[in-house]
Amino acid sequence: MTDSLTESGTIVLLATTPAARLGCREGTLTDRLADQLATLPAREVQVLTSAGGLAADLRMVAKLARVASGPVALLPGDLVAHTEALAVLLEHPARDTRALVDGEAAAGPTRPPLRVEGGRITAAGSSFHTVPEANAAFAGGLQAGEADLGVLAEVAEELAELAESGRLGPVTPVETVDLLLVGLVRSGVPVRTAALGPLHCVRPTGQASADAAIERLAEVDEDQVRLDGAVKSDDGFFTSYLVSPLTRHLIRPAHALKLTPNAVTGVSVAVAVLAAVWFSEGGRVALVAGALLFYLSFALDCLDGQLARYTRGYTPLGAWADGMADRFKEYAVYVGLAYGYMATHAYGGGNPDGIWFLAVAAMMLQAVRHSLQFAYAGSVWDAGQTGALPARPSRSLLEPSDAGRRRPRQGLLRIAQRVRHGSAVHWLRRMVVLPIGERTALIAVTAAVSDARVTFVALLGWGAVAAAYQLVGRMMRSAE
Structure with a gap:
C-alpha cells in the first residue's frame, strides 16, 4: 500500500x-x-x-x-x-x-x-x-x-x-x-x-x-441504459412529452461529432438571440418564426444537459453557465417581444399599452421566484453547517434492530410528495410552478397566436400563482 x-x-x-x-x-x-x-x-x-x-x-x-x-x-x-x-x-x-x-x-x-x-x-x-x-x-x-x-x-x-x-x-x-x-x-x-x-x-x-x-x-444493452439515464425522468410535462422524445435521438450524433455540452449551450444562446431578433420585428410571420426558434433554443438547452449526463462531462461551472444562459435567453426574448410590440403599435409613444412596464414586471417576477428557490436552498445548507437543523442521532453499531425508529409525520407536504408519478395530480404539481419548459411553451404559443402583451400578462398571472405556491411550499417544508 x-x-x-x-x-x-x-x-x-x-x-x-x-x-x-x-x-x-x-x-x-x-x-x-x-x-x-x-x-x-x-x-x-x-x-x-x-x-x-x-x-x-x-x-x-x-x-x-x-x-x-x-x-x-x-x-x-x-x-x-x-x-x-x-x-x-x-x-x-x-x-x-x-x-x-x-x-x-x-x-x-x-x-x-x-x-x-x-x-x-x-x-x-x-x-x-x-x-x-x-x-x-x-x-x-x-x-x-x-x-x-x-x-x-x-x-x-x-x-x-x-x-x-x-x-x-x-x-x-x-x-x-x-x-x-x-x-x-x-x-x-x-x-x-x-x-x-x-x-x-x-x-x-x-x-x-x-x-x-x-x-x-x-x-x-448498457449503452441504451446510459442513453435512457441521460434523459431526466422528473422534468415538467412540456419537456417530458414535447421536447425530450425528440432530443434523445440527437444525443448519440452530438457525441459522435465530439460536441461538448458547453458548445451546445452556446448554440442554444445564439438561436435564442435570433428568436429575440425575429420577435423585435413584430409582424405575425416574425412572431411565428421567433416562437419556433425559441422552441429550438430550448430543445438545444435540454440537449446540452442530456449530452452532459450521457458523457458524464458535467461540471459545477457548466451547470452555472447553463443556468445563466437560461436567464439571458429568456430576458433577451422579453426585450425582443416588447420592442416588436412597440414597433407595430404607433400609438402610445415608446411604451404602448405599458408594454415595457409589463416586460420589466415579468423579469422582476422571475428574479423573485429564482431568489425564493436559491435562497431557500442556501439557507438549508447554512443551517446544516451551523447545526440549526436537527441532526440524525448516531446509533450504536451493536443495536441489532432499527425497530425503534420514529415514523415521519404524514403532513400535507409528505402526502403531496407521494403522489404517484405520471398521474394527473403529479403533472399538475409539476406544471403549477411554471418550470422553464412550461414558460417556453407559454411564451412561444401566446406570441405566435396573439401578441407580446398577452404573453406578458400570461407570464405575470401564472408566475404569481407559481410564486405563491413556492412560498407556501417552502414554509411548510421548513415547519416539518
Whole structure:
C-alpha cells in the first residue's frame, strides 16, 4: 500500500473472500473487475488480498481512509456487474458518499436490506442488523466522499474491535462493505443512492452462479441504459412529452461529432438571440418564426444537459453557465417581444399599452421566484453547517434492530410528495410552478397566436400563482 493516495480518488478491491478467486475468462472475478475499472476515468486501484479475517480487512480500510485525499470506493472482489453500473457509482460529479442500490430485487445473503427515502439510505442491514420496512437491497458497491473519510475510518476501527470481540456474531469478510455501510448510515452520514435500474450487479457464491451472472450481463444493452439515464425522468410535462422524445435521438450524433455540452449551450444562446431578433420585428410571420426558434433554443438547452449526463462531462461551472444562459435567453426574448410590440403599435409613444412596464414586471417576477428557490436552498445548507437543523442521532453499531425508529409525520407536504408519478395530480404539481419548459411553451404559443402583451400578462398571472405556491411550499417544508 502506498503512503498517500491520489486526489482523484481510490478504489479498494476487497479480494479477501473465496468467491473473489472464482474463475472466468479474464482469470478471476477480481481480475475481471479490475479490467472493467481500467476502462473508467483513472483512479488508483488498491487490491486488498489479506487473509487476516474481517477485523484485519476493516483496519486496512481505516488506514486507507486516513491517508486518502479523494473519495474512496469499496468494492468486493467477487462483484459481477455491468461496467455502466460501476460508472453510476464512481463517475458521479458530486464525488460524495453513495452506495449501489437495487430497488427491485429482494434482500438476500449477499444483498442486505435497505430502507431508502428521498434518494438517501435511512437504514442499512447485515446478518446482525435488521431493517424493518426495507424497500431496497444493497448491491455491494460503496463510495465514501472525501468529507466523510474520517467517519469511515472511525467506523471501520470500531467495527474491527467489535468483530474481534465476537460482539457482532458470526460475521465474515464477505460482509466487510455491508458493515461499513451500516456504520456510515448509523453514524449520521448522508449516504445517497446510486440506483442500478435495469443494470445487474451481483455477488455469486459459487462457480455456477458466477458463470450464470456473467452470462446474464449480456441481456442488457448498457449503452441504451446510459442513453435512457441521460434523459431526466422528473422534468415538467412540456419537456417530458414535447421536447425530450425528440432530443434523445440527437444525443448519440452530438457525441459522435465530439460536441461538448458547453458548445451546445452556446448554440442554444445564439438561436435564442435570433428568436429575440425575429420577435423585435413584430409582424405575425416574425412572431411565428421567433416562437419556433425559441422552441429550438430550448430543445438545444435540454440537449446540452442530456449530452452532459450521457458523457458524464458535467461540471459545477457548466451547470452555472447553463443556468445563466437560461436567464439571458429568456430576458433577451422579453426585450425582443416588447420592442416588436412597440414597433407595430404607433400609438402610445415608446411604451404602448405599458408594454415595457409589463416586460420589466415579468423579469422582476422571475428574479423573485429564482431568489425564493436559491435562497431557500442556501439557507438549508447554512443551517446544516451551523447545526440549526436537527441532526440524525448516531446509533450504536451493536443495536441489532432499527425497530425503534420514529415514523415521519404524514403532513400535507409528505402526502403531496407521494403522489404517484405520471398521474394527473403529479403533472399538475409539476406544471403549477411554471418550470422553464412550461414558460417556453407559454411564451412561444401566446406570441405566435396573439401578441407580446398577452404573453406578458400570461407570464405575470401564472408566475404569481407559481410564486405563491413556492412560498407556501417552502414554509411548510421548513415547519416539518
